[in-house]
Amino acid sequence: xxxxxxxxxxxxxxxxxxxxxxxxxxxxxxxxxxxxxxxxxxxxxxxxxxxxxxxxxxxxxxxxxxxxxxxxxxxxxxxxxxxxxxxxxxxxxxxxxxxxxxxxxxxxxxxxxxxxxxxxxxxxxxxxxxxxxxxxxxxxxxxxxxxxxxxxxxxxxxxxxxxxxxxxxxxxxxxxxxxxxxxxxxxxxxxxxxxxxxxxxxxxxxxxxxxxxxxxxxxxxxxxxxxxxxxxxxxxxxxxxxxxxxxxxxxxxxxxxxxxxxxxxxxxxxxxxxxxxxxxxxxxxxxxxxxxxxxxxxxxxxxxxxxxxxxxxxxxxxxxxxxxxxxxxxxxxxxxxxxxxxxxxxxxxxxxxxxxxxxxxxxxxxxxxxxxxxxxxxxxxxxxxxxxxxxxxxxxxxxxxxxxxxxxxxxxxxxxxxxxxxxx
Ligand SMILES: Cc1ncc(COP(=O)(O)O)c(C=O)c1O
Numbered sequence: 001x002x003x004x005x006x007x008x009x010x011x012x013x014x015x016x017x018x019x020x021x022x023x024x025x026x027x028x029x030x031x032x033x034x035x036x037x038x039x040x041x042x043x044x045x046x047x048x049x050x051x052x053x054x055x056x057x058x059x060x061x062x063x064x065x066x067x068x069x070x071x072x073x074x075x076x077x078x079x080x081x082x083x084x085x086x087x088x089x090x091x092x093x094x095x096x097x098x099x100x101x102x103x104x105x106x107x108x109x110x111x112x113x114x115x116x117x118x119x120x121x122x123x124x125x126x127x128x129x130x131x132x133x134x135x136x137x138x139x140x141x142x143x144x145x146x147x148x149x150x151x152x153x154x155x156x157x158x159x160x161x162x163x164x165x166x167x168x169x170x171x172x173x174x175x176x177x178x179x180x181x182x183x184x185x186x187x188x189x190x191x192x193x194x195x196x197x198x199x200x201x202x203x204x205x206x207x208x209x210x211x212x213x214x215x216x217x218x219x220x221x222x223x224x225x226x227x228x229x230x231x232x233x234x235x236x237x238x239x240x241x242x243x244x245x246x247x248x249x250x251x252x253x254x255x256x257x258x259x260x261x262x263x264x265x266x267x268x269x270x271x272x273x274x275x276x277x278x279x280x281x282x283x284x285x286x287x288x289x290x291x292x293x294x295x296x297x298x299x300x301x302x303x304x305x306x307x308x309x310x311x312x313x314x315x316x317x318x319x320x321x322x323x324x325x326x327x328x329x330x331x332x333x334x335x336x337x338x339x340x341x342x343x344x345x346x347x348x349x350x351x352x353x354x355x356x357x358x359x360x361x362x363x364x365x366x367x368x369x370x371x372x373x374x375x376x377x378x379x380x381x382x383x384x385x386x387x388x389x390x391x392x393x394x395x396x397x398x399x400x401x402x403x404x405x406x407x408x409x410x411x412x413x414x415x416x417x418x419x420x421x422x423x424x
Contacts, residue, residue: 033045042344051367052213054285075269091283094283095249102251105247107248110246114207116264117262118205130149141332148167177205179221180214206234208234211225214319239369244275296320299366301379303374320366328357335387
């Protein structure tokens, strides 16, 4: 088999597109943040991470444009060498000050921040304890680091403690967790993690991609929500902060180390001026207008209540990520398409991102959603609640993922059959 042969199996995607069930890479033809145009249709955007709705704030846009005019369109090199702008350092100082850390280090993406920090800090003799549902880039970093990588059951801190107590007492240990889990909206119990870390001499690392701007004092995230600090706080600009890029907050010494050891920092160009300035302005708005956070929390509480009134299972969410539990993949695809037809943009989460037969439609709420937007989304879901509730009980674990290995003919008849089943 030649190296490209495997790519042929993905022709099932063309089949799904033909029956208008393919829910990914939808072309956005226009966007105002909370609403978008796709397939010539105006839709309420319920699938974005733009929690504070700042991507279209005129002040953020203006700052980004002004930075491009002042600094040019790119850094054309690593910050280590020729690409370290005063703007990057101003962003880092503002982040560290807002979040209460000695220092912050900005990377070109959140993915690179996690991968670079974990591989920069951990090696074969170290022990990393990681929640099973941690983001893929944490998993990548842990694997690449060649550390002893111990995965504990999602949110099961007894399991964490049991595992960590078995490590040699003099070993270097790191507990790493998402602050807010991106698929369920659940919050890690950082109080418990902190206690376990203290007891067993471990350091803590929180990825707060979905906590920053969403929970905690003035949107300071998960550790602030518990009134505590983590040894490392990772965040991204690609969600509440309306831009692109990621960062690590830590002590001065740790970030000095990462500046000289994290390969994703050293061997990649610095964050563009436009993205840096947008993130800085969004951060200043978050700092100066904490009401944006409480408005977003109120919107999330409203939508969650509407979903629950409609008998939908929101999986214990505590934040602005509001999943609706579906069950089998076919119904998830079908629900997504019907929501689209009703003017609501959502994204399904299916195996292997979740266990088989546990597909979810992930919604997320923004400050800039109007009550009308939220009502529209809630009504569209409520219209489908009978179908969704029936799927909740469906134990079928056939995954769309499996279809990828079938012949095109078999895949087509399989898909048609499944669509028929999920519509009856
Ligand atoms: C929990 C978590 N960590 C890290 C990342 C990566 O962030 P970025 O989009 O900045 O690469 C994401 C993005 O999806 C995320 O959800």
